[in-house]
Amino acid sequence: MQRMxxxxxxxxxxxVPQPRQRHxxxxxxPKAFVxxxxxxxxxxxxxxxxxxxxxxxxxxxxxxxxxxxxEVVFIFPRQANKNWKTKPMPRYxxxxxxxxxxxxxxxxxxxNKHVWKDDSQVCKVSATKWRAAGDEQPRTEITxxxxxx
Numbered sequence: 001m002q003r004m005x006x007x008x009x010x011x012x013x014x015x016v017p018q019p020r021q022r023h024x025x026x027x028x029x030p031k032a033f034v035x036x037x038x039x040x041x042x043x044x045x046x047x048x049x050x051x052x053x054x055x056x057x058x059x060x061x062x063x064x065x066x067x068x069x070x071e072v073v074f075i076f077p078r079q080a081n082k083n084w085k086t087k088p089m090p091r092y093x094x095x096x097x098x099x100x101x102x103x104x105x106x107x108x109x110x111x112n113k114h115v116w117k118d119d120s121q122v123c124k125v126s127a128t129k130w131r132a133a134g135d136e137q138p139r140t141e142i143t144x145x146x147x148x149x
Contacts, residue, residue: 004115004144005146006146007055010139010141011051011138011142012137013047014057014077015139015140016044016046016106017103017105017106018105019044021037021132022039023035044046044106047110048106049110051107051111051140051142054142057108063112063114063117064116064146065115065121067146068123068144069122069123070127070142070143071143071145072104072127072143073127073130073141075130075141076130076131076135077131077138078131078133078134083134089131089133093129095129100129104125107142108122111144
């Protein structure tokens with residue numbers, strides 16, 4: 001089993017929440033079943049790939065199996081009505097949709113079998129949603145730390 005040190009990486013671009021699952025009935029008669037899926041063209045798929053690519057730059061090897069701490073900062077684009085030419089434009093909290101738990105779901109799903117074996121290993125989470133400062137670009141900042149003991 002691989003022992004992991006703390007890793008930190010950034011995913012450029014606007015964060016995308018995990019959408020609700022879609023459903024379809026497959027087959028007919030007594031062998032029919034319901035299949036859950038996420039549409040192939042949904043933006044969350046590109047976001048998950050970007051997360052995996054960024055993670056692979058700082059973490060290689062087998063997924064870890066230990067308890068983990070996940071710290072995430074989601075930075076969204078600044079609203080157009082909050083852009084000023086003469087006033088300072090610091091970050092401000094993003095208190096509207098998307099829900100932070102759906103953002104975390106997409107992130108944790110993306111890292112399954114890449115950094116950790118299963119997202120159930122994440123025992124502690126710190127997550128914040130911000131609107132970007134005037135000079136910032138949207139992104140997701142991720143820190144993953146092992147929890148010892």
